[in-house]
Amino acid sequence: MTEAVTIEARNAVKAFGQGDHVVRALDDVSIQIRKGEFFTLLGPSGCGKTTLLRLIAGFEMPTSGTILLDGADITELPPNKRPVNTVFQSYALFPHLTVAENVGFGLTMQGRPRAEVTARVAEMLALVKLEAMAGRKVSQLSGGQQQRVALARALAPQPKVLLLDEPLSALDLKLRKEMQVELKRLQTETGITFIFVTHDQEEALTMSDRIGVMSAGKLQQVGSPKDIYTRPVNRFVASFIGETNFLPATVVPGGVRLATGDVVEVAAQARGDVTLTVRPEQVRIVGAGEAGAIAATVKFLVYFGTDTHCHLALADGTEVVARVQSPASGEAGIEAGSAVGLRFASGAAQVLED
Ligand code: ATP
DSSP states (O other), rough: OOOOOEEEEEEEEEEOOGGOOEEEEEEEEEEEEEEEEEEEEOOOTTSHHHHHHHHHSSOOOSEEEEEEEEEEEOSHHHSSSSSSEEEETTTTOOTTSSSSHHHHHHHHTTOHHHHHHHHHHHHHHHHHTTGTTTTTTTGGGEEEEHHHHHHHHHHTTTTTTEEEEEEETTTTTHHHHHHHHHHOOOOHOOOOOOEESSSSSHHHHHHHHHEEEEETTTEEEEEEEHHHSOSSSSHHHHHHHOOOEEHHHEETTTEEETTSSOEEEEHHHHSSSSEEEEOOOGGEEETTTTOOOOOOOEEEEOOEEEEEEEEEEESSOOOOOOOOOOOOTOOOOOTOOOEEEEEOOTOOOOOOOO
């Protein structure tokens, strides 16, 4: 992956409606997407992901701000003049055409020679492993196969950037997992920049080189999946991605003081009242009364097979969840009602200001 920027949005604002009913779908979003990366826009429904994708595709014009491609301003360039293609959730295939005709459609419309179209279609069908289906009508394919046709069709004109708007959401869980791997393979093999939109945090974590987390028209954080998971910048990002604990705290020299009076050593830039966050898998359960451990009581356990979620309460009533490895059959485990001690793995707890 190079550091060269392919797509850039600078101070993009998109407002819909008029008067008292203006919705700022995008509220001053600036973002740089690198050449050849798998970039995911992640956020809850209505946060502006699709709107940003539509600005990049050229289906919408920003109210203000600029969209650049390889450093050139393309804000006013119509969609068909941009080397950008989109795969929609609905696939938008032509049901009466064959698989090969669907894949070749864009190329034929561009007036490419028939021999070139045939060769490119064969290459694309091989890429998505649908060679055997070339002559079938799209209406005779399964959902997963239709998704592959839509991908092959979008990749056929060799776009610089492929936009994918929740392309897997119509598939059942098993197929979705298979297609996640498939998309990652396609992106790696073609080297094309993928910008993928999803509200599914697991999908974003497993597939992306980098993720942009959005909420209410604003970009909250951009980073690698690991950055976003281990170093969320605020409460929204911490709670939207994965499970986490929030503990009210106050900054003191060297760390924070919890409501229980326990002091946790942690780096804190902020002052005053803050929130301490720590992922359940970073909470260790130790013996009650162990020096430096936070006293807690086990409330109940939820068994997940390989691991167990242990719901605990601190002395002030704050709830904390610890994820522990499930005990082997016959082995004694933690029990509801037990008094225990808690420790946070070194460097795992983080201070959030909001
Ligand atoms: P979803 O996951 O549900 O598709 P999203 O994050 O992609 O959500 P957008 O579709 O970008 O969100 O919408 C952002 C906001 O802008 C929403 O409040 C939506 O209702 C509003 N919006 C989007 N398009 C229009 C439009 N054409 N006219 C008016 N409001 C719009």
